[in-house]
Amino acid sequence: MSAAWTLTAIPADAATACPTGWGSLDKSRASGTTAPVKNIRTGSHACYDRLVVDVPGGGTRLGYWVRYVDRLRQDGSGRPISVGGGAVLEVRVAAPAYAPETGAPTYPGRVARPLPGVDLSDHRTFKDTRFAGSFEGETQVGLGVRARLPFRVLQISDRVVVDVAHNWTGSR
16 A cells, blocks of 8 residues: 655745844944954845954954934044935944054945945845944944844854844744
8 A cells, every 4th residue: 555645845935934023223232342344244144134244353342333323424523424225224343444553444445435345236125335434443334224124233253243134024
């Protein structure tokens, strides 16, 4: 006697639920390092888009402050920097984008310009990036997103990670 088996494919989207409950209020961690920023990169995931600030040698001492702002203003000068998208996240990392001993840049960003090497064409939530500079040991970036959406910030050894959800409901 033989048994008939029926296999039903489960759509990939149904296999994993997206996280919810991140919220859109300011997130911060007080700390800092003199280890300099070396790279800023992005990635697109099924549930969120991700921005990563790499600070080799920063270890677990990396501080940050991430918040939605009406307009990005450069530290020190207060100069407004235009960032595209429906909402703007200001991302500050407590690490310089220059070598503290010499002042030489360690990250090739130029103020008010898109982040070098970042391509947002396959991102659902990220719409624009702008380097706002590095002032008094903090590096500032503007992240233009589709709308004010929930986000989380993770401090992982040698990097600060900002994830912005594709929506509020946790659906894909």
